[in-house]
Amino acid sequence: MPVVANTYGGTAHLSPLLRKARRLGLATPHALLRLAVKRGCDHYTPTDYDEMAVVDPGLVSLSDAELGMALISGAQEYDPQWMRCAAQLLSRPGLTASGLVRLALMERCAPVLGYIAAEAAQWDAGREAFWTEVLAGLPVGMAAPTGVWPHPSRFMTQSGYRRGGGQALPVWLRPRATAPR
Numbered sequence: 001m002p003v004v005a006n007t008y009g010g011t012a013h014l015s016p017l018l019r020k021a022r023r024l025g026l027a028t029p030h031a032l033l034r035l036a037v038k039r040g041c042d043h044y045t046p047t048d049y050d051e052m053a054v055v056d057p058g059l060v061s062l063s064d065a066e067l068g069m070a071l072i073s074g075a076q077e078y079d080p081q082w083m084r085c086a087a088q089l090l091s092r093p094g095l096t097a098s099g100l101v102r103l104a105l106m107e108r109c110a111p112v113l114g115y116i117a118a119e120a121a122q123w124d125a126g127r128e129a130f131w132t133e134v135l136a137g138l139p140v141g142m143a144a145p146t147g148v149w150p151h152p153s154r155f156m157t158q159s160g161y162r163r164g165g166g167q168a169l170p171v172w173l174r175p176r177a178t179a180p181r
Contacts, residue, residue: 004083005074007148008111015075017066017107024057029082032070036085039064040092040175043157044085064175065095065103072116074108080150087116087155088173097130101137115144119152124172 003012026032030046034054037045062070070076071086090100090113104113114135121131156170 001077003074004072004076004078004112005108007078008145010074010108010111012075013108015070015073015107017070017103018073018075020066021062021070024062025055026057026062026070029071029077029079032067033082033085035062036067036071036089036175039067039089040177041085041088041173042176043088043173044081064089064092065099069100069103069107069109069113072107072109072112080154083112083116084150084154084173086112087120089175090116091120091124091127091172091174093127093174097133097137100134104138110138111144112149114138115149116155118144119155120172123152123156123170124174125169127172 005012021027021032026035031054033044033046034049035056037049038051038054038056068086068089071082071089076082100113101110104110117131117134117138121128121135124131153170156172158170
């Protein structure tokens with residue numbers, strides 16, 4: 001299976017963040033996804049999800065920013081669902097643009113974060129300035145590969161037409177605000 005870095009022409013590296021996750025008992029991307037679901041990304045709940053089987057090491061040990069970046073790390077196996085879940089988790093209010101940029105550079109996933117941020121800057125209502133700040137901190141000249149990563153519509157809910165006419169606007173997915181900690 002290709003790693004995330006392969007999807008944009010990069011190479012895998014030894015990820016300090018994935019090593020940290022393994023030390024915390026999160027040895028697989030499936031474990032990371034389950035933790036993200038436990039932290040409020042229930043849009044991506046696996047069919048075999050058991051909340052009691054997921055042990056959250058806590059935000060001090062592994063922040064939401066780190067968890068999201070672990071899902072899209074350049075060294076991580078590539079799966080569009082993990083990228084979509086990471087986009088939702090990284091949309092949690094309270095994260096800092098500079099922190100996301102630092103982690104993306106460390107994890108060699110700046111092109112992925114740039115893709116997510118560019119779409120979020122258009123669709124994450126009320127958070128456009130945050131995503132613009134993220135984009136400003138990333139290296140220039142990063143282009144998303146065509147047709148490889150999830151379509152932008154996969155980062156949103158789209159309810160279609162509203163009763164009485166007119167199309168409802170898509171809503172950018174964010175984690176549940178009352179996620180258990």
